[in-house]
Amino acid sequence: MDFSSFFPALASFTWQHLLMIVVGAVLIYLAIAKQYEPTLLLPMGFGAILVNIPFSAVLTHINPETGEAVEGVLSLFYEGGIVTEIFPLLIFIAIGAMIDFTPLFNNPHLLLFGAAAQFGIFLTMVLAALLGFDLKEAASIGIIGAADGPTSIVVASKLAPRLLGPISVAAYSYMALVPIIQPPIIRLMTTRQERLIKMKSNTRKVSRTALILFPIIVTVLAGIIAPSSLSLIGFLMFGNLIRECGVLNKLSQSAQNELSSLVTILLGITIASTMTAERFVRWDTLMIIGLGLTAFIFDTFGGVAFAKIMNLFLSKDKKINPMIGACGISAFPMSARVIHMMGQKEDKTNYLLMPAVSANVGGQIGSVVAGGIILSLIGLF
């Protein structure tokens, strides 16, 4: 009797499978022990283990006895939820329902940091192209710098599905590492004097009509300029409209809690279906992880540099603390919290939380807009 016929999975194990199971275990460890984006990294880690056991039934496979293809549940989820964009777009409804645009209405000029801090996306795209990735792959790698998981997933699944696994892992891992990545870059780019700048925070009240109109106007403007961005921006703003309309509180709560939780579970474990040893254990993956870090670093650089440029034109009492520029990335509210803490470290009486949150909300819009712009522009080249 042949041993391999009893334990075909064991006989087919390779070091690559083992490595991926270790990667899955590391993701689970980071999620539980370090609490790095646990809602995503834990399902992804467990999924990575699930799909790297040879002949795993969760993926579509060939039945050795009949020779027929048997559908695997994760493959079905992938086709139905990721290829069609349904999962990430449902997450956008949930995120939209969670965002309060009031801080942005209080400091609308800080919205511009949501543009400046997307610089890393574009620089990384160029670097990836220089390293030999084709244009669509380079754009998908660059979008890691959006610091926005669902946007990365939508763009990568459309432009470079084969890279979806490493791009998602990089995006979510670096989002969790914002408190480690941003401070040294900020300190390197700013003087203590600049970090001590105090900012007046406006706390004016915003009318309900204004908050209801904003998501509608943003959707229409985005649709007119870049129709390809509409699925991204439209779903985000739809979620926000549910929140702000004031008559769908139950739906808003469901979107923020149940919908978000359910889809996050499915999203994480479904992305893991792309983390098979054959697709993940490659030099490409290491390059993507490295480029993702570059994107985050240059996002921070872009935001801080833009604040310093703005300060050249602002009067002394209106100067912006350049650290606020770093909040233009989408990692919400982590980035705002990091900057507030940095400000407090320099001067206990400096409260940067309000302007930091305003810029961070701008970053959430900016990352989605960047994703839409990339999808629109790629089609032209």
Added chain:
Amino acid sequence: MNTSVIASLQIAGIGILLIFLFMLLFYLAIRAIIKIFPWKESETES
């Protein structure tokens, strides 16, 4: 430089400009909305 690099440079240039344009439009939209629909005392706090 290969075509991908040239195209990525072009997309980067246009992309950065476009994203600033979008944000500028959203900024103007916010300013306009605040002006046209200011908060009134009669409203509950939002």
